[in-house]
Amino acid sequence: MSRLLCCLRARRHDMGAALYPAQPQEGEACDGAAEHVAPPTMADVIRERKKKAGGAALGTLRRRLVAAARRPRDSRPDRGCEHARFIRSVVSSWRLAEVFVLCEQLEAGAALRDLVTQAELAREPAPALHQDLAQAYRDRWVCDVELVGAGWSVSAHRAILAARCSYFRELLQRYPG
Incomplete structure (x- = not known):
């Protein structure tokens, strides 16, 4: 490694730190006067690889197992893989033919769902209700009453006017036709 890179490289703390001499940290002087250390032996390299490969993974596995043992068991079958245990406990007393019938029913249900x-994807989407009502209002479909004012007119339905306003209810009762 060149002197410049040696001086600018940040110190790394890793498993190989015991094998290699301490590198100067950023900002420290690096004049190359440090003694040159022989490279590690093959035994040292193998030992470090075993530490990295086996130790970390087993430690993680141990931590996971300990955490799982400390965690309270949940009676709900939908947590993690416990649904498989739940199904296995239910099906364990069944005959083989009953299990096959259950599998066929589940597969038929999945096919029906598909x-x-x-069919929903192939069907043309129906227009929304508000679009239909707006079009009926614009086109004045099936309107049996027309309210006329000074320069404007609004088409409406007798039943809606009578239901919504007491004034129109009384007016439409006096003039039914």
Whole structure:
């Protein structure tokens, strides 16, 4: 490693720190006067690889197992892989033919669900209710009353006017036709 890179490289703390001499930290002088240390032996390299490969993974596995043992068991079957245990405990007393019937029913249900999804995708989407009502209002469909004012007119339905306003209810009762 060049002198410049040696001086600018930040110190790393890792598993190989015991094998290699301490590198100067950023900002420290690096004049190259430090003694040159022989590279590690093959035994040292193998030992370090074993530490990295086995130790960390086993430590993580141990921590996971300990955490799982400390965690309270939940009676709900939907947590993690416990649903498989729940199904296995239910099905363990069944005959083989009953298990096959259950599998066939589950597969048929999945196929039916797929067919429903495909049918919904193939069907042309229906227009929204508010769009239909707005178009009926604009086109004045099936309107049986027209309210006329000074320069404006509004088409309406007798039943809606009578239901919404007592004034129109009384007026429409006096003039039914």
